Amino acid sequence: MKNFNSARVYKRSAGEPNADGSYVLYWMHSNRRLYSNFALEYAVAWANKLDKPLVILETLISDYPWASDRFHQFMIDGIKEKSQDCSRRGVSYFSYLEPRAGAWIGLVERVADDACIVISDEYPAFIQPRFNRDLEKAISMPFTTVDSCGMIPLALTDKAPYAAFLFRKVVQKNFKESWASMPAADPLADLKVKSASLSADIFTRWPQLTAAADWSDVSPSEFDIDHSVGSLTYAGNRATGLKRLDDFIARNLPRYGTERNDPDSSAASGMSPFLHFGTISEHEIVQKILDQQPAGWTADALEYAGGKSEGYFGGHLYVEKYLDELITWRGVGFHYAHHEPDYDKFESLPDWAQNTLNEHTKDPRPVLYTLEQLESAQTYDPIWNAAQRELVRDGIIHNYLRMLWGKKILEWSPDPETALAYMIELNNKYAIDGRDPNSYSGIFWCLGRFDRPWFERPIFGTIRYMSSDSTKKKVKLRNYLEKYGS
């Protein structure tokens, strides 16, 4: 991995790999995929260089915040698929589904003890930064995390972007090189030594540790997690995600430029759940989307467009619109969280937004709802209730309505910090793509992040206002309301 992608590598401890180790360890905790994964590719390269086998260890703990059947099932689906894939290919993949809180403590450190070098996922949000910091402190051998989050390596910005249009300039200045430096589609194809075993004492101490060939089905009901948030109707694996991507491209991508904001049009890609768990990489999606450009299109012709959101990618407008969402808007959230540890705190909002919200905290609020009323979709507003029901039932809110959803919570809460707490709680509890840098972008945009001031009004101050009446006039909602109405 050289030049452009060297910015993806975070050497967390100095020193040479331990030549006496039995294997190279890749601990998979964020980008849960075996394909188009820079961290796995880096681990394979080390294994080959040291002439050692590779051990892949994927963990699913039982007490992460908002743990529920919904998220557990999605990750279990992926682990099952990877077990079968690795079993077929003879790759040494081990999964550990923690049976109860705390049972996993010491596992990764113990597996790392027998390794030459340890590699894991660089990821800027939720519990993963702590995972990496804790392991870094606990082990003495070389530990490296690799950023496979998106097209633009996190290290290519030097601070949290203030606005998307500023990050878009970074995208346009770096896309060509990123496009020329794509990850290997199938890094395991290059692995020389596949078969590795773990010391027997590890299986004795952590009996749930499972080699790929020994996989047997597991139900979320076996874990001490929230069973009130139900599993989704589709599987959280690559087969499902890739099928969904192909269907999106074949049926909806051409309408994406014009109809993406209409809930009735279902022109959205539906990729965010698979992006969130790393099941499918941003790179793979970019590749398939650019395959749709007109014959003769080439990245060689791309030129910096001053950060303008149209006119950079050329070809189809709908390709450009979709890639702006995927690369610029997804990326700005990742880069923001990477540079701003308080990405989930009210105090991270720009000064103008905090000031204007604070100036209006004493404004009369004609309608107030409790978290319980919001959660059970008991407001006077049928559009908002429908969005909330979509969130609870299907684990997602349509990309336009989720903004209205957040704006109304601000309007109906006693103060902006409570509104923020309600949004985070509801989104992270129910959204399959929640607890993600990009999901925090959506929530905080409702409070001014990446946005600019607008006409001043009660409660909102100069935060951009949105209303259900305008939404009704602007987008097509009839079928959506029918589907998610009470």
Next chain:
DNA sequence: ATCGGCTCGCGCAA
């Protein structure tokens, strides 16, 4: 249907 005003601050040109 379209348009201007509302309002702020970053980054860059000068």
Next chain:
DNA sequence: TGCGCGAAGCCGAT
């Protein structure tokens, strides 16, 4: 130091 400009808006005037 000045200036252009920006995710999805709103409202009222024309």
